[in-house]
Amino acid sequence: MQRRAQREEREQRAKRLSRVLVCAAAVPVMLVAAGCSSDSGSGESTDKAEKAAASASASPSPTVEAAAYDKLPEACKALSKKTLEDLVPESKSGKEGKSDDISTRASCSWNSLDNNGVKGSQFRWLNVSMLRFESDVTRGPADKLAQEYYAKQVQDVQAVDGAKGVKSEPVSGTGDQATAVHYDLKKKEGTFKQQTIVARVENVVVTLDYNGAGLAGDKTPSADDLLKDAKKAAKEAVAAVSEANGSGGGKASGSPSKSASKSPSKSASKPASGDASDEPSKAASKSPSKKAA
Template structure:
């Protein structure tokens, strides 16, 4: 009887020991599982970080967008774009041209001349001539230089066609000047007389040339022929465009002059070359027929 009791007690102790061992084993297994789970999570995070880094490296290695370089890199001296003969024909009483102020003469430039032929009691003939040039540089954001020049050319033509108070406005394409050209003419009546305005806008590569020429018969003198003025204006514009091309001949391409994009102010004619006669000429007539400055590019 006593032995049976002792065996029962030993069996109970053995069962308790087995249960305790199972608890300890399970408890030890929990942190192992947690560690394994944590390692698995870290591995996934590292993979996504590597993928992001590789994507960023690939993006940075992609080439930056480029645009076609500007064809012309300089402008000619503005007061020398027209020959002495042309100036004698268009502004016979004109003196030396007045060069406009510019913060970068390789980007924008202009020159103006005026003439007042006083015939005493028979009246007088007034003429005013202005040439302005604007050169564009290619820009990765705005686009190639010739495209920017085309946009500015269109604005100049539109502005010439929309002058306030203009009468009998006529426009015509000119096929033999630069890459594209348009001639606009109209009459503008002032207290001194009727002024006949001619504007020729031309583009050659990435340069826009705007030539303004007007005339009036004052103090009783007859008005000049609009056809004659238009013919003279076209001839002068063609000469100015040729001067731009010659200035950018061999060794004169973009890169020989500072590569500077026109600023907002460069979209206007050079100071002193606005579409109006100088103070000397305006002593008889008022401002010329085209008073609006060039629009911003």
């Protein structure tokens, strides 16, 4: 009986030991399984990140259509000698406007005072301004920027302080689009007949200001004649822009502009011309030229 009890006790111990060993063996298996599962998740996350990075690097960089024109003509040479003789006969030479980049912004002005002594004098003032826009990936293609500026320039001219009888009309055959704005501007020296032509050709906006007045009792010039001359000069200035860039302009078919990744020139955000209403008054107060005297 005693031996039987001892044998049963040994069998019970053996069973308990067997259960302990089985449980102990199961723990590493669980740990290994957990470890594999953890590694698998990390690998998938890494693969997804790598694929996303590869996809981003494979995406093409933003591009924008190239600017058609990449230069401007010399403003003081934009009009022919014959045209200058007709519009500003007493002018000796043009005065070039200040610009921090003549490839994007240029201007030139001429004054003419024909002094007839006691019979009075005839005054003329002519100004040509050119503003070129560059394509930009954030702001858009150059011609679109030029169109926006063209519209704003026309509005600004129509809203000049002191302008009387403002009238506007489209001008054909001058660039891609052009508008003539004319009005009277009364100064202490007399009444000035102002003619402004705003034109756009591709990515360049040309603004031509031309005015005249009869001073010291001389008769006021014909607004129609001045407008006719202004239109002729504006057409010539626009043609000079195209000629400066070659017959086909500077556009490279299908390729982005070299400057497309850059911001537009600072000078391209400035007005292309000064306040036309101030110039006649300044020039009219000057002494008559020696030739006129």
